[in-house]
Amino acid sequence: MAEMQHKSGSTDRGKKQSIKQPTKRDFLTTSLVGFSTALAGFILYPLARFLKQPPSAGGNIKRTIAAKIDEVPVDSGKIFRFGNEPGIVLRTPSGELKAFTAVCTHLSCTVQYVPEEAYILCACHNGKYDLNGQVISGPPPRPLEEFKVDVQADDIVVTRA
Amino acid sequence: MKQTILEKTRMNKSHKVRNQSLSIVCALVLFTTSATLSYAESDTEIGAHLKDNTCISCHLNEVDDDNTELTEHFLDGIHARRGIFCADCHGGDPTAEDEDDAMDESAGFVGIPEREDIPEFCAKCHADPNYIRGFNPNLPTDQFAKYKISGHGKLLFKNHDSKVAVCTSCHGVHGILPPDDPKSPVYISNIPETCSNCHSDSTYMAGRDLPTDQFDKYQHSVHGIALLENGDRGAPACTGCHGSHDARRPEPSGVANTCAQCHNFIREMFVASPHKAAFDDEDISECEVCHGNHNIQKVTDDMLAGGDESVCAECHDSDSKGWAVAQEMSAHIITLRNKIDSISHIVDSARKIGMDAEDAIYTLKEAKNELVKSRALVHTFVADDVSAVTDVGLEKVKEAGVSGQELLENFDFRKRGFLVSLSVILLLSILLTMKIRAMNGSSNVSE
C-alpha cells in the first residue's frame, strides 16, 4: 500500500522531469513487451503442465490394477501396491483369485503366499493366514482385510470395500 | 416349537434318565422351555409358566426376599436356556407340593453343596461325555480331570484348603454364561480380572508362596495392552499360558513351549541356536529369562547391547564371544534403524510441504519390514543372519533416500521457479512504473 502511495505521489515528480529521448522510450517499450512475454510464459508453462496428464492416473485409493492376469498363475501370489500399502493378490490351487492387504496385523510386515502349502505367511514372526485371510497360527491378532477382485480384459482389478 | 420339544424328548429318552424325579422335571422343563427367555420380563409370566414348579413358586414368592438371583441371573444363564432347572443340580422333587417331600434328602435332594464339594457337584454332568453330548458335542468333559491336577484342585483335595478357586469362583453360580458371552467372567478379556479377584488380594492370598502383583504387571504388558486396551482377542489372558481348569505354575521347560503357541518362529530359531543346550543345562526357562513373564514389555534394541538394558550382558562378559555377537547384531539393527529415521525425517518434511512423497514412504515401509524381521532374527544369535536382512533393509533405505533426494531437488526447482518468476514480476513492475512516469512527463493530469 505504501508503495502505491509512493507511486501516486511520484506523479508530480514525473511531471517535472520530462524525458524526451525517443531511444530510451523505445528501449522501455521493448523491455516491457519482452518481460510481459516472459511473464506470460511463466504463467502458461505451469498451466500447460497442470493440464497435461499427471505422472500417474489416480486420485483413487479404492481401486487399483494389481497385476496382469498371466502374472498370477494357479498356486502363486503377487505383491502389488495399493496406495501407500502393499496388497497381495493370489490364485488358489483351485484357481480362484483372491486379494488381501499384505500388511500383517501383528507388526505390519508384508506377507507372502506360500505355494503348495497354500497359505499366506508373514516371515517376520511366522504368522500364518489361510486363503480366506483368517489367522491359522502365530502372533497376528486379526485376520487380513480382504479386497474384491475383478478381472477386466487382462487386468486384475482390486477394490477396497 | 413342537419340533424342538419332540427333539428334546427324544434326547432325554436316549440318555438313560438319571432318576425318576429328573424325568418329571424334564417333562415340566420341556413344557416351560419355550418361554424361558421371556421369563425375566415379568413376574406374572414366570408365575404362569412355572406355576407347577414348586422350587420356583416357593423360592420366588415366599422363601427368598431377594429374587434377583433367580429371576435375573439363573433364568438368563445357559442352564436355564438349555432347560436345566433347580432340581437337575440340587435334586429334590419340583412337583411335590409339600416342602418336606420336595426337599427329601433320602430322595436325592442335595441342597447347597459344601464349597469343597462343588467341583464334583458340577462334574456330575460336566464329566459325563454321554450326557453333555446331547447339549453340545464340542463341549469338553475333561474339566474335572484337569481341575484335579491344577494348583487349585491339588490344594482343595489334598489339603482340604477350601479358599482355593472352585468352579463357581470363576464361572459364577446360578446365572452361568457360556465363555463366548462377553458378559461371562471367563470371556477372554474378562479373565485377567476374574483371576485377579483372588490373586491380587493380598489379604486373601496371605500365607501362600505367591505374588499378588501379576495383574498389575500384566495389564501394562504387551499382552495386557493388546487384550484389554486394543481388544485383540488373540492375545493371551492368564489362561493362555497357565491353562484354565488345570491352571498352575508352568515348569521352566514348559514356559518356552507356552510362548511358542504364538511365537513359534522365534522358538524355532532359539531351539536351533547354541543357547538351547546351554539353557537346558542350567535349567533356565528360555524366553522368560530375557523377556520376563507377567510384565513382558515391548522389546527394545537396547536389550542387545544397550548398557544397563542389555539382557545379553547378564550372562556374557564384555570380553566374551557372545558379547561380541550381541554388539554386532545390535550395530546392524541400530544402523538400519537410524538410517530409516533420518530418511523418514527428510521424506516427512517433504511430505509436509506438499511434495509427493508416496514412493519414498512406500519404500521406507519396506525397509521397516526388514528391520522388524532382523529384530526377530536376533534369536538365531548369528550376526550374519541378522546382517543379511539388515543389508536388504539398507538397500531399501538407500532407494528411499534417492527418491527423497529427488523430492528435495523437485523442491529446489519449485524454489528456483518461484524466485525467477518473482524477479520477472517485480522487474516488469519497475519497468511499468518507469513507463508511467515517462507518460506523466508527456501528458499531464488534467486540472
Add this chain to the structure above:
Amino acid sequence: MGNPIDFIAERLPLDDVMDALKHKQVPVHKRTIFYYLGGICLYLLIVQVITGILLLFYYQPTEALAYESVKFIMTKVNFGWLVRSIHAWSANLLIFSLFIHLFSTFLLKAYRPPRELTWMTGMALFGICLGLGFTGYLLPWNELAYFATKIGTEMPASIPVVGDLIKEFLRGGPSVTGVTLTRFFAFHIWILPLALAGVVGIHLLLVQKLGMSRPLSQESKNNRSMPFLPHFALRDLNVWLVVLAVLLGLSYYFPAHLGNPADPLSPTPIGILPEWYFLFMFQSLKLLPAHILGIEGELVGMMFFGLAALFVLLVPFIDKKSANGLKSPLFTAIGWVMIAFVIGMTIWGRLG
C-alpha cells in the same frame, strides 16, 4: 469479408465501450489509492475463476473421493499445489480486499446519489463472495472444513419457523454428509459464480457509466483527475503485478493445507474456528448469553447482524446529509465503529 477485426468491430459495440473508457477520468487526490481496490478485487476474482476452472479438471465432488482428489492435485498433478494454493490464498485476499473496498467506500461516502445501485450491487457481491468462501471451504472434505461447516450451517437453525428448514436445505438433510458436499459444490461452481458474473457486470457497468466518486472532503480542494486510459489502467496493471507477486509468495511459503480427511463420526476437535472472515460473527454469537429478554441469545445476534447488514445495504437512503452534499460525521463514526467491532471481534476470536 475484409479485415476480420473490422468485421467484428462493425457488429460489436466495442467502439462505444472504448469511447466511454477513453473519456473516463479518475480523480486525483489524497484518497486516490482507494480507487485501486475495486481493480484488485476484479483481478483476484479473475484469478479465482481461472484457478477454479483448473482445479475442476481433477477435483471429484464425492464423499469418497473429494479428499483423495485434492490430495492428488496437491501431490501428483504438476503445479497442482501451486494452483490450489493460489486459489486458496486469492480467496482470502479477495475477501480481505472486499472488506477494505467496502469500508473505504463507506467512509468516503461514495454511496451518495447517484451511486446507490453501485453500492447495493457491491454489497450483493460481498455477500456472494462470502458464500463462495463458505462453500469452497468444505470442498476438500477435510476435518477442519467438515466441522467448520457443521458449525456454520447450525447458525441459521436459531431463526424461528424457517431456521430448521434453512439448515436442512443447506445441509441437504439433518446433518453434514456427502449430500452437503455435492450441494456446496453446486453452489460453489454454478449458482454463486453465475450470480456473481451477473452482478459484477452490473456493478462494472454502473462504475463506467457513473464514473468514480470524488469524496466530499476532497471536492473543495482540487479538481485534478487523470485519464483512465492509459494512465490509471497502467497503474492498475502495476498493482495487479504486485498482487500476483504477493500471491506467489504466500503460495510458495505457505502452501494450502490439506489436513486429515473428514470423519463424521469423530468428535469435534477442540478449538475449531471458522474462516477468519466469519470469525467476528462467530465470536459475537459466542459472547451472547443464552437468553436476552426471553429470546434466544443466538437469535438476537442473528437479528442484530441481519439488521446491521440491512442498514449498510440501505445506507445511501438513510444518510440524508451526504446525499445533500453535506458532511456526515455521524455515518463516518458509524463506519469506524463497525471497523473497530469487526477487527476487535476477529482478534478476540483468534486469541480467545
